[in-house]
Amino acid sequence: MGTTPAQVAIILGSDSDWPVMQVCFRQLRDFGLLVTVEILSAHRTPDKLREFVIAATAAGTQVFITAAGMAAALPGVVAACTTRPVIGVPLASGALQGVDSLLSIVQMPPGVPVATVAIGEAGARNAAVLAVQILALSDPRLAEELQKFKRNQVDSVDKKNQSLREQLGLG
Numbered sequence: 685m686g687t688t689p690a691q692v693a694i695i696l697g698s699d700s701d702w703p704v705m706q707v708c709f710r711q712l713r714d715f716g717l718l719v720t721v722e723i724l725s726a727h728r729t730p731d732k733l734r735e736f737v738i739a740a741t742a743a744g745t746q747v748f749i750t751a752a753g754m755a756a757a758l759p760g761v762v763a764a765c766t767t768r769p770v771i772g773v774p775l776a777s778g779a780l781q782g783v784d785s786l787l788s789i790v791q792m793p794p795g796v797p798v799a800t801v802a803i804g805e806a807g808a809r810n811a812a813v814l815a816v817q818i819l820a821l822s823d824p825r826l827a828e829e830l831q832k833f834k835r836n837q838v839d840s841v842d843k844k845n846q847s848l849r850e851q852l853g854l855g
């Protein structure tokens with residue numbers, strides 16, 4: 685990490701998670717956030733994972749976004765090592781196509797929450813938006829950007845609605 689700490693740290697269990705999670709990274713960057721990405725595994729590199737989370741928390745990282753597939757211990761371990769909010773993205777790798785990961789991430793014991801989003805790309809995108817919503821509580825610029833984001837979604841659906849109705853001859 686450089687001298688300015690990342691506001692959001694994305695932690696991936698494996699490089700194989702990146703193709704889905706890059707959408708999360710891009711969405712955070714589009715909101716103008718300082719973001720870092722690390723590949724660290726709860727099972728394969730447990731000591732390094734713990735060291736990173738403790739150091740990033742001390743440096744000022746405000747939200748952790750964690751993504752893993754299969755028996756996904758990563759989000760829970762990160763939540764065990766920090767008091768900052770942790771968002772978990774279940775990924776569809778392995779025979780159970782993400783259901784294993786979803787249950788591993790969402791079923792945290794009381795006192796150690798992980799905000800769990802949908803499996804795969806929808807979850808990756810929502811993890812970024814949720815992180816922005818958390819940070820926007822104390823950042824008026826981000827709060828305004830979120831308003832624009834919502835307005836853009838409304839405009840996009842309006843256009844699709846109009847286009848479909850025209851195709852169907854409904855005016």
Ligand code: RP5
Nearest residue numbers: 697698700751752753754777
């Ligand atoms: C998890 O196991 C990773 O997050 C990944 O989704 C899955 C498979 O990892 P690789 O074998 O592709 O490294 O820990």
